[in-house]
Amino acid sequence: MVDVSGHLGMALLWLAGAWVVVEDARTAATFVLVGVPFGMLPDVDLYLRYVLPTVKHHGVFHTVLAVVAFAVVLAPVVAFALRALDARVDDLALPERVRDDATRFAGVAVLVAGLAHVFADTLSAPDKAEALEPFWPLYPHPLGIDVVYYDDPLVNYGLLVGGVVLNVALWQWRTSR
Numbered sequence: 127m128v129d130v131s132g133h134l135g136m137a138l139l140w141l142a143g144a145w146v147v148v149e150d151a152r153t154a155a156t157f158v159l160v161g162v163p164f165g166m167l168p169d170v171d172l173y174l175r176y177v178l179p180t181v182k183h184h185g186v187f188h189t190v191l192a193v194v195a196f197a198v199v200l201a202p203v204v205a206f207a208l209r210a211l212d213a214r215v216d217d218l219a220l221p222e223r224v225r226d227d228a229t230r231f232a233g234v235a236v237l238v239a240g241l242a243h244v245f246a247d248t249l250s251a252p253d254k255a256e257a258l259e260p261f262w263p264l265y266p267h268p269l270g271i272d273v274v275y276y277d278d279p280l281v282n283y284g285l286l287v288g289g290v291v292l293n294v295a296l297w298q299w300r301t302s303r
Contacts (some may be wrong), residue, residue, distance in 0.1 A: 127275060128246045130166065130280035135164025140242035141235070145296035153221045154300060158293055160204065161235030167196055168243045188247055188258045193240035201233030208232060250274035277296025
């Protein structure tokens with residue numbers, strides 16, 4: 127389990143693949159910017175446990191299944207928000223490809239960032255929290271690699287800086303071609 131900076135950094139690292147896969151830099155930048163906030167998505171359990179006492183941190187919300195469900199549910203909401211923002215902000219001008227397929231675009235961005243969170247927690251979960259069962263219900267056993275100490279500022283800020291630097295470098299690469 128890494129902290130917020132580490133989770134956002136891991137999301138940035140995972141979302142950076144868009145710079146290589148997507149055809150134009152504007153679409154790639156939009157994908158990264160839409161996805162990065164969802165790098166914190168599985169930690170919704172930290173808030174839900176106050177409403178539903180049976181919810182535990184690193185429980186069902188830290189599974190691939192939950193992240194996929196979140197992506198399916200949130201995709202139309204995020205797509206609606208993107209289209210609404212595009213209609214109101216003249217300079218935004220979403221790429222046509224994003225506008226035409228905003229639901230799938232948003233769903234993939236949410237999915238990638240959410241999976242990055244689960245992966246990051248798998249790297250460090252056993253030191254201070256229970257190990258995750260990321261493949262539940264298919265593989266209902268704890269899985270923790272324990273290579274990162276929770277709250278290690280070098281790791282957390284390193285992930286964040288690494289994610290920002292990688293995205294800026296790939297943006298430079300894409301826009302200079």
